Amino acid sequence: MTDDQPVDGLLGAVERTLDTLDLEDEDAAACELARRLARAIDDETSGRTIAELGGKLLAVLGDLGATPAARKAIVPKGGTPGDGDGGNPKRAKLHALRAEHAVRTGTD
Structure with missing residues (x-):
């Protein structure tokens, strides 16, 4: 990330990530869940809730192949x-x- 990019929170980062993935129509629900979780995290102030939602977001992104661990499992x-x-x-x-x-x- 460069300094000239706008800071648009986690939702913006999730949107950019989803845009780079080769997804199918049947991934739409998981994508929307990732967006909702990111939006909730951006709006949240409780560290405990952020950690809980963050774990759920990471799991959804992993299922979509958007985490380093998921990519490692998919690509030799x-x-x-x-x-x-x-x-x-x-x-x-x-x-x-x-x-x-x-x-x-x-x-x-």
Whole structure:
């Protein structure tokens, strides 16, 4: 974030984040929930309530793939979406078994 950008609170940050995601129509409810949580956090003064709502917002953003942890689970290290196992544990296990088999048999 640069100094010349307007300060528009958490709601503005959530809007910018949602704008960058490749979302489907069925994600609309989760997006609206993220906006409402961000708006509530911006209006809230109680630290305890902010922390509670913040955790819920983080969970929604994670479900939408908008947190570092969510992206790490979706995109293999050094890869792009759709590469390798794509964060799917069953596919990862299959790839590992195939690689192990290739090493043992000398095939690709």
